[in-house]
Amino acid sequence: MANFNTHFVVAASASAVLSGTLLSMEILEPTQAVMAFALGTFGGLMPDIDSDHSKSIGVGFTVVSLLITTLSVFVKSSTYSIVEMLLMAGVVFGTVRFGLIGVFRKISKHRGMFHSIPVALIWGVSTAIIMHLFFGLNALVSWVYGVMITWGYLVHLILDEIYSVDLGNRRVKKSWGTALKLVKLKTNTDKIQTALVYLALVLLMMKAPDTTMIQEALFSPEAWANFKDVLLPYDGRWFFH
Amino acid sequence: MYKSLKIIVTLTITSLFVGCVPAGTPKPPVKKEPRLGTPIQRADYSYPPRSYRQTIKNYFSSKLKRAEQASYTFSAPQRAYKRKGLAYGGDIVWKGWLVDVSIAVPSRTGRMQQPKPHMVLFKNNVIVEDILGSKHQLITRLGQ
Numbered sequence: 001m002a003n004f005n006t007h008f009v010v011a012a013s014a015s016a017v018l019s020g021t022l023l024s025m026e027i028l029e030p031t032q033a034v035m036a037f038a039l040g041t042f043g044g045l046m047p048d049i050d051s052d053h054s055k056s057i058g059v060g061f062t063v064v065s066l067l068i069t070t071l072s073v074f075v076k077s078s079t080y081s082i083v084e085m086l087l088m089a090g091v092v093f094g095t096v097r098f099g100l101i102g103v104f105r106k107i108s109k110h111r112g113m114f115h116s117i118p119v120a121l122i123w124g125v126s127t128a129i130i131m132h133l134f135f136g137l138n139a140l141v142s143w144v145y146g147v148m149i150t151w152g153y154l155v156h157l158i159l160d161e162i163y164s165v166d167l168g169n170r171r172v173k174k175s176w177g178t179a180l181k182l183v184k185l186k187t188n189t190d191k192i193q194t195a196l197v198y199l200a201l202v203l204l205m206m207k208a209p210d211t212t213m214i215q216e217a218l219f220s221p222e223a224w225a226n227f228k229d230v231l232l233p234y235d236g237r238w239f240f241h
Numbered sequence: 242m243y244k245s246l247k248i249i250v251t252l253t254i255t256s257l258f259v260g261c262v263p264a265g266t267p268k269p270p271v272k273k274e275p276r277l278g279t280p281i282q283r284a285d286y287s288y289p290p291r292s293y294r295q296t297i298k299n300y301f302s303s304k305l306k307r308a309e310q311a312s313y314t315f316s317a318p319q320r321a322y323k324r325k326g327l328a329y330g331g332d333i334v335w336k337g338w339l340v341d342v343s344i345a346v347p348s349r350t351g352r353m354q355q356p357k358p359h360m361v362l363f364k365n366n367v368i369v370e371d372i373l374g375s376k377h378q379l380i381t382r383l384g385q
Contacts, residue, residue: 026306026348074328136326138373210376213357222355226348234350 004055011044014155024230043152050114065097115179124150125204132209143214290363316341320383337364
């Protein structure tokens, strides 16, 4: 299993490549590309938040707590006084960062459904919904941010699978196949968890922003033509533009 | 020691975030919001924008790359309103006229790209915002 630093570096590199490509294809503005890079890197740390002793759970819960605290402050900013908001922020942050983390540690199991492709998709769709409905971003940018989270998440899962192959001893470790999976059906609890994950994904997709723009931007013949336009120097002159 | 220092730093940053937000400002008078089944208050939306095609072209001429070669397709203006994001309270933030426009611009290699839809929001003949796409869950269209 790759450690925190490896996951961080690989997720950041993969996110830099993708956000840079999207910027070059003129799908994102420069400031949006920076945000996309940050989200992709964060997505690459998220799968390990189900590990009780990893750094990821600390980082993940701090970021989520700050996000929820800031959102609650935004919602109440026109009615609450500064002192009321400070008190509310303290309570919200404390509850999520130090209260919820305990509950989460109890119910989650490392390499459970948190290490799976459908959960990577759930985080992406949830991000798209939050960006669109909570922050009012357009459907394309909201989806790109969601794609970046899923991208970082999947990079993490792939890296875990790569690390489960021991090249020196020419063997496959026991952890092989536990990261990049679609379902987990060992026990009845696993089956219920898998069903709930897919149900959540379907429900979230019903509330998700319009997908027309992201399909055209990333998964259409036009997108492929745009990618080819920027892949190599179109006039054959390297570095002299 | 390190743990408590981390907690203090995090709480301080949160407090700073909170401190940046103005509070206690008097609330503006509550306006009647359009609901399903209630008649549209035409006066709230003013008149449809005049010469909106030229206004839109002028607006995008400084916003788009290679705008001088852009080609535009316009729809007729229609009444619409937009809510703020839920993080900012979700109140109605704009009521006016919305014009759908498709804009095709060449790529940097000169290849003409597929047109992209934009929603252009007008208030009293002035463009207040443009949104990429033809749908947004915070925008409600009311027709012409």
